[in-house]
Amino acid sequence: MDTIYIEKLGVESLIGVYDWERHSPTSLLLDVTLGVDLQPATLSDDVTDTVDYARVAETLEEVAAQSQFELLEALAGKMIERLFNDFVTIQRVRLKVSKPGILPLAENVAIEMQRERP
Ligand SMILES: Nc1nc2c(c(=O)[nH]1)N=C([C@H](O)[C@@H](O)CO)CN2
Numbered sequence: 001m002d003t004i005y006i007e008k009l010g011v012e013s014l015i016g017v018y019d020w021e022r023h024s025p026t027s028l029l030l031d032v033t034l035g036v037d038l039q040p041a042t043l044s045d046d047v048t049d050t051v052d053y054a055r056v057a058e059t060l061e062e063v064a065a066q067s068q069f070e071l072l073e074a075l076a077g078k079m080i081e082r083l084f085n086d087f088v089t090i091q092r093v094r095l096k097v098s099k100p101g102i103l104p105l106a107e108n109v110a111i112e113m114q115r116e117r118p
Helices: 039-044 053-066 072-086
Strands: 002-013 026-036 092-098 110-116
Touching: 002 053, 026 053, 026 072, 053 072, 072 092, 072 110
Parallel strands: none
Antiparallel strands: 002 026, 026 092, 092 110
8 A cells, every 4th residue: 555645734623622712713733644556646647546635635624624523533533534535545544633732731732543444
């Protein structure tokens, strides 16, 4: 299996457990690893024969902007569901969602999930 990476993608989402987090969107960073067969695109040099990482980034920005989850886990689950639904050649997704600066004594907090296509 080959790999496509999107690193430190900045998105905005209304997310958080506490009332003070639910008045305005929070900045999140996404690290995405996609398991894809890249061999067809090595032969064709055609973006339609691979997964267009620009479209993946747009999809993740859209899911984040339209969601209102409490937990990072729930947002990550929805994002992975959308990627498998919209990009049929993605076989595996690893997604790390970071919420930098949210805890006073930590530079960053994050969750990471990895899923295979169902
Ligand atoms: N495992 C998690 N723990 C916590 C989350 C989360 O999304 N996943 N979120 C919060 C608060 O919303 C945090 O942003 C501020 O304390 C707490 N714990």
